[in-house]
Amino acid sequence: MEWIELTVSTTSIASDLISETLIAEGATGTMVEDRADVPDPSKPNGYWEIIDPAMIDNMPEDVRVHAWFEPGAGFPDKLSALKARYQSLLESSPGFDVGTLEITLQNVADTDWNEVWKRFYKPFHAGERLVVKPTWEPYTPSETDLVIEMDPGMAFGSGTHETTGMCLALLEKVVTPGCHVIDVGTGSGILAIGAALLGAESVLAIDIDPNAVKVARENIAHNRLSGRIDVREGNLLDEQATTCDICVANIIADVIIGFASPLKAHIHPGGYFICSGIIRQREEEVLHALENAGYTIMETVHRGEWTAFLSRRPSEG
Numbered sequence: 001m002e003w004i005e006l007t008v009s010t011t012s013i014a015s016d017l018i019s020e021t022l023i024a025e026g027a028t029g030t031m032v033e034d035r036a037d038v039p040d041p042s043k044p045n046g047y048w049e050i051i052d053p054a055m056i057d058n059m060p061e062d063v064r065v066h067a068w069f070e071p072g073a074g075f076p077d078k079l080s081a082l083k084a085r086y087q088s089l090l091e092s093s094p095g096f097d098v099g100t101l102e103i104t105l106q107n108v109a110d111t112d113w114n115e116v117w118k119r120f121y122k123p124f125h126a127g128e129r130l131v132v133k134p135t136w137e138p139y140t141p142s143e144t145d146l147v148i149e150m151d152p153g154m155a156f157g158s159g160t161h162e163t164t165g166m167c168l169a170l171l172e173k174v175v176t177p178g179c180h181v182i183d184v185g186t187g188s189g190i191l192a193i194g195a196a197l198l199g200a201e202s203v204l205a206i207d208i209d210p211n212a213v214k215v216a217r218e219n220i221a222h223n224r225l226s227g228r229i230d231v232r233e234g235n236l237l238d239e240q241a242t243t244c245d246i247c248v249a250n251i252i253a254d255v256i257i258g259f260a261s262p263l264k265a266h267i268h269p270g271g272y273f274i275c276s277g278i279i280r281q282r283e284e285e286v287l288h289a290l291e292n293a294g295y296t297i298m299e300t301v302h303r304g305e306w307t308a309f310l311s312r313r314p315s316e317g
Contacts, residue, residue: 027067162303189216253282276308
């Protein structure tokens with residue numbers, strides 16, 4: 001069976017009204033596509049929140065309300081009623097901008113229309129060995145591939161964002177069999193999964209957000225790594241006895257600057273600190289914070305507007 005997807009071009013302020021009219025005329029569901037619902041990726045507004053810019057790049061300039069109708073003899077009448085409603089709305093000058101209210105139609109297969117976006121995501125190499133694969137995509141790994149199954153979404157941590165990819169690539173350089181890793185602000189758990197696949201004996205994935213902890217546990221279980229990755233809700237700086245050989249933090253500049261120094265107590269002498277989520281404008285500030293805390297910068301990586309550092313705690317001090 002095919003469905004009829006009807007899309008209305010409108011504005012943020014009018015989107016709820018348009019959605020209500022579509023439901024009233026028999027739509028089985030609606031979805032609002034609005035750039036205003038996606039935070040500016042260059043200005044993260046939460047400690048662990050960074051938005052994948054690809055989500056915004058693929059969105060239309062105007063607001064679009066999508067609705068799905070069962071095809072049949074009654075649909076032309078519903079379409080005529082909607083057109084009459086919208087023409088009346090345009091003529092009534094309701095006191096706010098409703099947009100063009102242009103209607104477009106297309107037939108879509110009998111599927112979950114909320115997952116149409118899946119066709120844009122394919123397996124890709126995040127480093128030399130680590131491959132990020134959506135769960136629905138087939139992939140035949142090479143002998144050296146280490147496959148992370150991770151479904152993309154709007155939130156940071158699917159592997160598609162530059163900062164995630166840089167952290168995974170840097171983990172490839174320093175993770176050795178038997179080492180211990182801490183993933184601070186784990187989010188989806190993707191970096192913890194990558195570290196475990198690379199050979200880490202144990203990984204602590206910690207986040208202050210209970211929702212992130214829930215998602216991380218689910219992703220880690222799906223990748224069959226629950227036995228090697230401990231997921232906790234909380235602040236690493238409160239975990240006094242927790243130490244590691246490698247700490248990775250894909251957060252934002254302000255947080256990295258604030259805990260660069262106290263974090264040293266959680267990294268063994270000679271251990272590594274990988275940090276990213278740093279917009280280029282803040283790169284020098286983070287660099288100075290790391291150096292002032294006593295880290296040696298081993299490598300600086302850039303992708304797009306983002307920076308990642310691989311640094312090392314001195315063997316003494």
